[in-house]
Amino acid sequence: MSLSRIAVVACAALLACSSPAHAEDEVKGFFGELFNRGKPMELKLTQRKDGMALQINSIQAKPSETVVGFLASNRGNHEIHLNEAAVNGQKTYLVVEGERYYLVPPKDNNTLVLKAGETIKGTLVFRGEVPDVKTVQLLFNEGKGGVPPEYFPGFTFDIPMTAAAYGDDGSKKK
Numbered sequence: 001m002s003l004s005r006i007a008v009v010a011c012a013a014l015l016a017c018s019s020p021a022h023a024e025d026e027v028k029g030f031f032g033e034l035f036n037r038g039k040p041m042e043l044k045l046t047q048r049k050d051g052m053a054l055q056i057n058s059i060q061a062k063p064s065e066t067v068v069g070f071l072a073s074n075r076g077n078h079e080i081h082l083n084e085a086a087v088n089g090q091k092t093y094l095v096v097e098g099e100r101y102y103l104v105p106p107k108d109n110n111t112l113v114l115k116a117g118e119t120i121k122g123t124l125v126f127r128g129e130v131p132d133v134k135t136v137q138l139l140f141n142e143g144k145g146g147v148p149p150e151y152f153p154g155f156t157f158d159i160p161m162t163a164a165a166y167g168d169d170g171s172k173k174k
Contacts, residue, residue, distance in 0.1 A: 041165040051076030060167040074114035082112035095137040
């Protein structure tokens with residue numbers, strides 16, 4: 001939802017209220033609902049492949065980035081990379097209406113490597129403002145995997161986006 005649409009709806013909410021005190025409560029409630037009180041929208045989307053379990057726990061679209069909470073567990077006997085970037089270009093990204101929003105990889109783990117038996121929990125940051133849409137697609141290793149696929153598994157998540165996914169609490173990275 002664009003800021004101009006938000007302003008129009010907020011003004012309409014103010015005009016519809018009978019008293020100034022009531023109007024303030026209505027607008028606070030409206031914006032709190034719209035922006036999920038500054039918290040990410042919770043999810044429980046899980047996929048498993050070749051000893052790897054990947055769960056998407058939350059998403060929050062912000063003015064300059066989108067932040068995705070995740071949990072990854074490598075139950076295999078070798079390391080796994082969820083972002084083949086250091087090997088063959090950027091491979092992990094969000095797709096929104098045909099546009100790609102690329103991962104800003106952690107400086108200390110560029111390929112999102114998980115050692116055998118390791119579990120990690122964290123957040124992934126994707127650069128750019130995601131428009132108001134119903135669904136975004138999250139691809140790890142372009143959704144199909146790299147070579148060899150057991151080291152670079154591909155995952156594709158279709159993530160539903162509601163008003164709760166759009167946050168107003170600023171951005172992690174500029």
